[in-house]
Amino acid sequence: MEIAKLPAEARARRAAEIREFLRSRRARVTPADAGMAVGDGHRRRTPGLRREEVAVLAGVGVSWYTWLEQGREINVSGEVLDAIARVLRMDGVERRHLYLLAGLNPPQTPPATGRRVPDELRQVIDSWLPRPAYLIDRHWNLVAVNRAAELVFGYREQDHNCLVTFFTGARYRSSLVHWQDAARAIVGQFRAEAARYPEDAEFGRLTADMCAASPEFAEIWAEHDIRDATNGTKTVAHPEAGELTFVYTTLILPDLPGHRLMLHTPATGTDTQERLVSLLQAAVTQPG
Numbered sequence: 001m002e003i004a005k006l007p008a009e010a011r012a013r014r015a016a017e018i019r020e021f022l023r024s025r026r027a028r029v030t031p032a033d034a035g036m037a038v039g040d041g042h043r044r045r046t047p048g049l050r051r052e053e054v055a056v057l058a059g060v061g062v063s064w065y066t067w068l069e070q071g072r073e074i075n076v077s078g079e080v081l082d083a084i085a086r087v088l089r090m091d092g093v094e095r096r097h098l099y100l101l102a103g104l105n106p107p108q109t110p111p112a113t114g115r116r117v118p119d120e121l122r123q124v125i126d127s128w129l130p131r132p133a134y135l136i137d138r139h140w141n142l143v144a145v146n147r148a149a150e151l152v153f154g155y156r157e158q159d160h161n162c163l164v165t166f167f168t169g170a171r172y173r174s175s176l177v178h179w180q181d182a183a184r185a186i187v188g189q190f191r192a193e194a195a196r197y198p199e200d201a202e203f204g205r206l207t208a209d210m211c212a213a214s215p216e217f218a219e220i221w222a223e224h225d226i227r228d229a230t231n232g233t234k235t236v237a238h239p240e241a242g243e244l245t246f247v248y249t250t251l252i253l254p255d256l257p258g259h260r261l262m263l264h265t266p267a268t269g270t271d272t273q274e275r276l277v278s279l280l281q282a283a284v285t286q287p288g
Helices: 008-027 051-058 062-069 078-087 092-101 119-127 147-153 162-168 170-175 179-195 201-213 215-221 272-285
Strands: 133-136 142-145 231-238 242-252 260-266
Touching: 008 062, 008 092, 051 062, 051 078, 078 092, 119 133, 119 142, 119 260, 133 147, 147 231, 147 260, 147 272, 162 170, 162 179, 162 201, 170 231, 179 201, 179 215, 201 215, 242 272, 260 272
Parallel strands: none
Antiparallel strands: 133 142, 133 260, 231 242, 242 260
């Protein structure tokens, strides 16, 4: 929402927040930190950088920066905010906060490169046992999978894309209960995800490949349905464990932009938990 359209009380709170936020960021950056020559004659009354110094280093007018720090309703651009964030040595979270306080949508964070999973996150995924858990990137490629997800869904780490597996994997299709309903949900979720990254051509390539490979995907994709991917219910008719019903939750990971952690919990009122334990125990005792 534009600042001018906010209620007066909300505008006042935002003005106070951006004032205190920018002052606190200035106070922690010394002239030496900013690469400025430090004079040895006069005592500085201002901790950190002065407003005038921030303006000069960011390439903006002193009056304009003063108005920004005062929370006035002025025109701002992403380029100028980036320059200020650079001068004040803001990290990604602080830069996003500055954008929001200034009334702009924060830019999309570039996707994390590579597939290395932090040790702490790997521990969370593995400790979710006997319940299934897995990590996917923005294109729904599987990045990390625990043993329960392998056994229940047939996933293999760094081997499958969730969307591809859903529509082309014989085992997944035959085991998922209410496949048609789930198909519409997953396509709607993927369309919503693709809309978040209009500059990412990989979504278009993957969509075209799926339309060519699966007439059912192409038919559902043409409906332009949009779904929420944060939570839902999934039932699997497992060939060995029988019917397993899960409630799944999606967690966004700020430290891994574009990645999501999918956690599955046995649905209450079912014996899914007991069946899961038996399935994993049988897998441990099987030879090879």
